[in-house]
Amino acid sequence: MTEILLQRTRAANVAAFYDDFFSHYPDWYSLTNADSEGLESFLRPLGIWRRRTATLVNLANAIMEMDGRVPHDRVEIEKLPGVGQYVANAIQLLAAGTPAPLLDAGMARVLERYFGPRTLADIRYDKYLQDLAWRVVSCDKAIEVNWGILDLSAVLCKNREPLCSQCPLKKGCNYYQGNVSERLV
DNA sequence: AAGTCGGGGAC
DNA sequence: GTCCCAGACTT
Numbered sequence: 639m640t641e642i643l644l645q646r647t648r649a650a651n652v653a654a655f656y657d658d659f660f661s662h663y664p665d666w667y668s669l670t671n672a673d674s675e676g677l678e679s680f681l682r683p684l685g686i687w688r689r690r691t692a693t694l695v696n697l698a699n700a701i702m703e704m705d706g707r708v709p710h711d712r713v714e715i716e717k718l719p720g721v722g723q724y725v726a727n728a729i730q731l732l733a734a735g736t737p738a739p740l741l742d743a744g745m746a747r748v749l750e751r752y753f754g755p756r757t758l759a760d761i762r763y764d765k766y767l768q769d770l771a772w773r774v775v776s777c778d779k780a781i782e783v784n785w786g787i788l789d790l791s792a793v794l795c796k797n798r799e800p801l802c803s804q805c806p807l808k809k810g811c812n813y814y815q816g817n818v819s820e821r822l823v
Numbered sequence: 824a825a826g827t828c829g830g831g832g833a834c
Numbered sequence: 835g836t837c838c839c840a841g842a843c844t845t
Contacts, residue, residue: 644840651831651839685829685839693842722842742840759824761841788840797838798834 639663641725642694647684649792655684666706669698693720708733723762737780739771744791745784749774751795751813 643652643659662680663669669677674691681687681694696719701708708729709715716726727738739745746761749770758764775783794801800813808814 646839646841648839683830689828724841740840
């Protein structure tokens with residue numbers, strides 16, 4: 639559920655929202671028979687609330703039809719409403735404990751600044767970015783690495799005005815080194 | 824491949 | 835006032 643709330647929404651905003659939401663909708667079953675107007679008004683402050691309401695209810699129904707259990711098969715997981723590559727990876731990483739990249743706009747930005755830009759517009763089909771992300775998180779501390787990169791993207795490696803001077807990765811970062819050499823010219 | 828959803832925080 | 839966000843879906 640949390641991953642749906644996080645789609646195109648700043649993590650800090652969701653964090654402030656999280657406890658209240660789960661006290662009202664603690665499980666999938668509570669969403670299957672939730673009053674849709676009540677759910678919509680609840681989600682409105684987060685944005686994308688019409689789509690998110692529909693997605694949450696559809697997803698809850700789909701999961702409850704499967705005895706309330708999320709399928710193990712990767713292909714079946716991605717068929718669930720509102721579940722794309724990112725959420726499927728999140729399930730694989732956090733629920734199954736198998737390394738997978740939480741490759742969102744933030745991680746893509748960090749990787750591209752550090753290693754160099756992707757070739758395709760769509761993250762999901764950019765093989766360069768995919769390979770890079772999988773390689774970076776394929777270790778025994780995959781969860782920590784993922785969260786570390788995402789935190790970095792939100793706090794320091796922001797889209798606008800990144801705080802490169804405070805960044806622990808600036809030494810090997812293409813973006814930072816490029817800016818330094820530019821300044822010297 | 825491009826358009827759409829969306830309120831709110833950061834600037 | 836402008837920009838962008840732990841994406842997924844439709845066209």
